[in-house]
Each structure stands twice: as structure tokens, then as C-alpha cells.
Amino acid sequence: MPFNVNIVWLWNQVDQIRTHIIKVPNHKIFFNSILGHLTRSSTPQFVFPLYNQMLQNPNSHDHFTFTHALKACSLLNDFHKCLEIHAHVIKSGHYADIFIQNSILYFHVAIRNDIPAARQLFDEMPLPDVVSWTSIISGLCKFCRLEEALLTFSSMMHQHEDLDLESNAATLVSVISACCGLKATKLGKAVHGFILKSDYVSWHNIILENAMLDFYVSCGPLDGARYLFGTMPKRDVVSWTILVGGLAQRGFCQEAVKTFQDMVQLGEAMPNEATIVNALSACSSLGALSLGQWVHSYLSAREDLTVDGTIGNALINMYAKCGDIVMAITVFKMIKCKDIVSWSTIISGLAMNGHGVHAIQLFSLMLVHGIPLDDVTFLGLLSACSHGGLVDQGLLKTGSVAGGIYALLSNTYAISESWDDANKIRDEMKLMGMKKMGGYSWIEANP
Known part of the structure; x- marks a missing residue:
């Protein structure tokens, strides 16, 4: 019967299709095509009424039917339906089918x-x-x-020496990731050698090459990363971002910034948010204000990127560490949605540049805005007290200001369930005779 699958699969025709199953019970290919279309649609839940109807006739379903139904379970995260289909598979004798086994494995x-x-x-x-x-x-x-992942890969290689690995780049990406996480340099290099010598794996797979590049910049010799990057026939934004970030993380910050500049000038790939943050991090470590300003000017010329979120926080950090606290404050004010990182970064920046009083005033403003505190915020605050000479002035020795700081620090430890540290702070407050007076403004302490 000449039916057009691309027309009849629409979800609002499911009832008609179910009726057709009763009339034409041997159209497994046709009905499996319908299931396949439904799993690729925005309404995969309509797979199940059709699937249930197909099960009623043994000639109307096969292993492909179960595979499509299991895919719908994955799309909908329907665990109970998956268990139900699993039982149907065993009962119907199709469990030995590798496609079905893989579908259930993927679901788990x-x-x-x-x-x-x-x-x-x-x-x-x-x-x-x-x-x-x-x-x-x-x-x-x-x-x-x-x-365990590496041991499993080793078992795979020993048990299946003649396994077709042509489509197995995904396996190797996972293995390289495991080598990177374990800092298994020798094993990672061995995997690289296997890839180069293998007749089954296509080395010029950019996802695989990027995974290998990430391995070398993270834990392998950087010369290997440089060589690999230079020989890649095609490099995307991920490739450049990995190299810029890796160089910065390994302390080669000047080279990281130069690599970012090369990326911009060559136009091979357009830097994304992560690339720019990595470049700004390198500038921060160098204390290179002019290079940081160059990155900022590039960012300003990009209409698709805004000084907000992660980029904004990286800019604040860069300007603060390069000594331009005025520009750091300017960027902070530009950020529309300030998060805990934004506040902590500017407070630390003010502290390291000798503006302790302003840092504490900003901390007070942070409390007014109801921003949740973390350890980084308190480190910045204590740094402000130290850099600003506030301890020498006696501001933290007596009075409600000191009590407020200690009480907040104790509460922070308590929230993180660091009870011993919280109790130590409280004990110190008692020994020093400190009390936190309600309603006292730190800003008023420094009019």
C-alpha cells in the first residue's frame, strides 16, 4: 500500500495509524519508519501509543521497534517505561540483539x-x-x-584485537580524557602512538585531535602540544582555546597572549568567551596592563560579546592585578548581573591596591544587596583589613565592627558545616570580649 511516511507520521494522525495496524499487520518496515520519525520529532511521547498497538500483533514488531521505543525513553527520561520495554524485550526473545542491548546500556x-x-x-x-x-x-x-575506564579500554584491546576501530574516535577521546585526569603521561603518549599507527582510526578527526591537544597542554610536554597544534590541518575555536588556556595555566603567559593575538590576526577561528577569559587570565598573571587593554579593545569591537558574567569578572581581575583599580571599578559598574565572583573580585582588587576602607564599605554594600558570602569574599575582606592598616588603627580590635566580622566568619564556617572552625571563632570572640551589636553600619565607622 503506497503510503508516504513523511506525511502520515504527524502526531495528530497517530489514531489513524493505530487503526491501520489492525488492518495491515505485516507492515513492520512502515510502522518502524513512523516510530523513527516520531523519535526525531518534538513529540517523542507519541511513540508509546503506537508501540503498544504494535506489540499486540507479533507480525507487526521486531528488534527495531524496541530500539525506537528505548530511544524515546531516553529522550523523555522515562525510567519506568524503559523497564517495561526491557521486560517486553526479554519476553519476546529479542534481548540478544546488540542494538537493543546498546540502547538499554546508553539509557543507564x-x-x-x-x-x-x-x-x-x-x-x-x-x-x-x-x-x-x-x-x-x-x-x-x-x-x-x-x-576503571583505562582498565576497561585495555580489556577491549586485548579481547578484540581485530575490532573495527574506524568509528571509534569517541572511545579514544574518552580514554585520552582519562589519561589527562590521572596525569598518565606515558599511557597518553602510547595512545597517541596507537592512533598514528592504526589503519582503522582516522587521525584527522578534529575532536580527537583536540582531546590529544588538551592532554599535552594539561600534563604532557608542551613541545608536544606546540608540534601537534602546528601540524593540525584544521583548527577550530576549541583548538585555539585549549592552547591559550593551557599555556596560561602552565605559566607561559606571554606565549598565551601571543597565541591569542595570532588567532585574532589569522582569522582562522573567532575567539569565544572561554578564549578571551583565558587570554585575560594570562594578562593578569603577567601584570601586563597594555596587553590586557588590547584584549579589552578587541572585546569592545565584538558586537556579539558583552562585558558581563565571566568576561566581566575576568576584566575586573585583570585591571585590579595590573594596578588600574579605577578601570576595575568602571567594569564592575558596567556588569548588569553581578554575582558572588564579581563582588569578591572587586573587593580583593581594592584590598590588593591599598584601598582597605573602600573594600569594607563595598562589602557592606554587598550585604545590603543580599549577596551570599563565600570563603573568597572573606579572604578579600581580611586582606583589605591587612593592606589597609585597619588592624593597626585598632578598628578590628574592639567594637561592633570586629564583632561583626568575626560573627560573619563564624556563620560562614557553620553554613559550610565546618563546626570546629566556627567554634574556634566564637571562642576567640568570648576571650576578646567581642559582641556583635545589631544595626551597626560599617560605613558609619568610616564616614
């Missing part, structure tokens, strides 16, 4: 985040294929079970 790994269940299912699979191995290895990496 990617949707349910249930690695123990996924591990048990994988271990019970008689002949896992490359998709099975990739799912379990990536899942183990996702939950930081890195050593």
Missing part, C-alpha cells in the same frame, strides 16, 4: 547516570561491540572512575 549511562547498573549490564553482554565499549568507557570517565 547517559540518562539515568546509573553506572553500577550499566556496568552489570555490560558485563553480562556476551559480545559487546564498539558502541557498547564506548558507552561504558565514556560513562566511567563521566563519573571520574578513570582508572
Whole structure:
């Protein structure tokens, strides 16, 4: 019967399709096509009425039917339906099908985040294929079970020496990620060698190359990262961001900024938010105000990026560490949605530039705005007290200002359940005879 699948699959025609199943019970290919279209639509929930109807006739479903239904479960995060379909699969005798096993495995790994269940299912699979191995290895990496991931990869290589790895770049990306997390330099380099020598794996896969680049900049020799980056036939924004960030993190800040400038001038890829933050971080470490201003000017010329959020905070940090506290305050004022990082960064910046009183006043304003506090904020505040000479002035020795600081510090420890530290602060307050007077303004202490 000549039906056009692309027309009849619309969800509002599901009832008509279910009726058609009763009339034409042998159209498995047709109905599986409908299920496939539904899983790719915005309404995958309509897979289930059709699936339930198909189960009523043994000639109207096969292993593809279950695969599509399991995919819908993944899209909808429907655990109970997945268990139901799992039972249907076993009852119908289709459980030995590798596609179905992989679908259930993927559901446990990617949707349910249930690695123990996924591990048990994988271990019970008689002949896992490359998709099975990739799912379990990536899942183990996702939950930081890195050593187990590498052991699983080793088992994969020993048990399946003739396994077709042509489509297995995803497995290798996970393995490289595990090597990076464990700082397993020798093993990471061995994996790189395997990739280069393998006839099955296409090395010129940019995702795989970027993973290898990240490995070298994070824990391998930087010369390896430089060589790899220089020989990549195609480099995207991820490639450049990895190199800029890695160089900055390893202390090669001048080279990191130069790499960012090369990226802008070559136009090979357009820097994104992460690239710019990495470049600003390098400028901060160098204390290179002119380079930081160059990055800021580039940012200002980009209409698609705004001085807000992560970029705004990085700019505040850069200007503060480079000694331009006026510009740091200007950027702080420009940020529309100030978060805890924004406040903590400007308070620390004021402190390190000798503006202790202003830092404490800004801290008071932060409290007025109801911004939650963290340890970084208090470190900035205590730094302000030290840099500003407030301890020498006696401001923190007596009075409600000192009591307020100590009480807030104690409360912070209590909120984080660091009870011993909280009790120590309270004990010190008692020994020093401190009391926190309600309603006292720190700003009034420094009119």
C-alpha cells in the first residue's frame, strides 16, 4: 500500500495509524519508519501509543521497534517505561540483539547516570561491540572512575584485537580524557602512538585531535602540544582555546597572549568567551596592563560579546592585578548581573591596591544587596583589613565592627558545616570580649 511516511507520521494522525495496524499487520518496515520519525520529532511521547498497538500483533514488531521505543525513553527520561520495554524485550526473545542491548546500556549511562547498573549490564553482554565499549568507557570517565575506564579500554584491546576501530574516535577521546585526569603521561603518549599507527582510526578527526591537544597542554610536554597544534590541518575555536588556556595555566603567559593575538590576526577561528577569559587570565598573571587593554579593545569591537558574567569578572581581575583599580571599578559598574565572583573580585582588587576602607564599605554594600558570602569574599575582606592598616588603627580590635566580622566568619564556617572552625571563632570572640551589636553600619565607622 503506497503510503508516504513523511506525511502520515504527524502526531495528530497517530489514531489513524493505530487503526491501520489492525488492518495491515505485516507492515513492520512502515510502522518502524513512523516510530523513527516520531523519535526525531518534538513529540517523542507519541511513540508509546503506537508501540503498544504494535506489540499486540507479533507480525507487526521486531528488534527495531524496541530500539525506537528505548530511544524515546531516553529522550523523555522515562525510567519506568524503559523497564517495561526491557521486560517486553526479554519476553519476546529479542534481548540478544546488540542494538537493543546498546540502547538499554546508553539509557543507564547517559540518562539515568546509573553506572553500577550499566556496568552489570555490560558485563553480562556476551559480545559487546564498539558502541557498547564506548558507552561504558565514556560513562566511567563521566563519573571520574578513570582508572576503571583505562582498565576497561585495555580489556577491549586485548579481547578484540581485530575490532573495527574506524568509528571509534569517541572511545579514544574518552580514554585520552582519562589519561589527562590521572596525569598518565606515558599511557597518553602510547595512545597517541596507537592512533598514528592504526589503519582503522582516522587521525584527522578534529575532536580527537583536540582531546590529544588538551592532554599535552594539561600534563604532557608542551613541545608536544606546540608540534601537534602546528601540524593540525584544521583548527577550530576549541583548538585555539585549549592552547591559550593551557599555556596560561602552565605559566607561559606571554606565549598565551601571543597565541591569542595570532588567532585574532589569522582569522582562522573567532575567539569565544572561554578564549578571551583565558587570554585575560594570562594578562593578569603577567601584570601586563597594555596587553590586557588590547584584549579589552578587541572585546569592545565584538558586537556579539558583552562585558558581563565571566568576561566581566575576568576584566575586573585583570585591571585590579595590573594596578588600574579605577578601570576595575568602571567594569564592575558596567556588569548588569553581578554575582558572588564579581563582588569578591572587586573587593580583593581594592584590598590588593591599598584601598582597605573602600573594600569594607563595598562589602557592606554587598550585604545590603543580599549577596551570599563565600570563603573568597572573606579572604578579600581580611586582606583589605591587612593592606589597609585597619588592624593597626585598632578598628578590628574592639567594637561592633570586629564583632561583626568575626560573627560573619563564624556563620560562614557553620553554613559550610565546618563546626570546629566556627567554634574556634566564637571562642576567640568570648576571650576578646567581642559582641556583635545589631544595626551597626560599617560605613558609619568610616564616614
